Amino acid sequence: MGMWELVVVLIVGLIVLGPERLPVAIRTVSRWIKTLKSIANSVKAEVNEELRVHELHSNLKKAEQQDMSNLAPELQESVDELKKAAQSVRHSYQDKSAAPPSKKD
Template sequence: MGAWELVIVFIVGLVVLGPERLPIAIRTVSRWVKTAKQFGQSVQSEINEELRVHELHNNLKEAEEKGMKNLSQDLQSSLDELNQAAQSVTHSYKKTGEKESKNDK
């Protein structure tokens, strides 16, 4: 919106709502806009993450088809990333298992 459009909206809001309720309405609308922006950013980050996972999955399939030999740099970096993720899950699982076994004693 341009500056003149905002001025017109403000004047119409002032006439319709009055000076007492206009600040409350502005705060409410700004909260709605903020919530909508946060929702949009959340959806965008989830879509980006899903696309990244899909790309990693496709790279893994391609690497398996090549027999894990003579891989391009992109495929090798994808495999390294997947290995690191698998190791981090394994390590956290072992820590959880260790805590449970200590609690059993």
């Protein structure tokens, strides 16, 4: 929207809604826009994460097909990242299982 289009919308809004209700309407519309932007950003972030996971999965399949030897640098990087993630998950499970059971008397 250009500057003049915005001015026309504000003038029409002022005539239709009046000076009492126009500020409330502007706040409401701005809240809707902020909500829509936040939803769009969260969807975008989720799609990007899914694409990254899919890329890692396809790289792992390529690495398995090459028997994990003489890998391209990008494949080796993906495999290393997956190994780190697996180790962090394994450590968190080991920490939980290593904790002594609580006594119930």
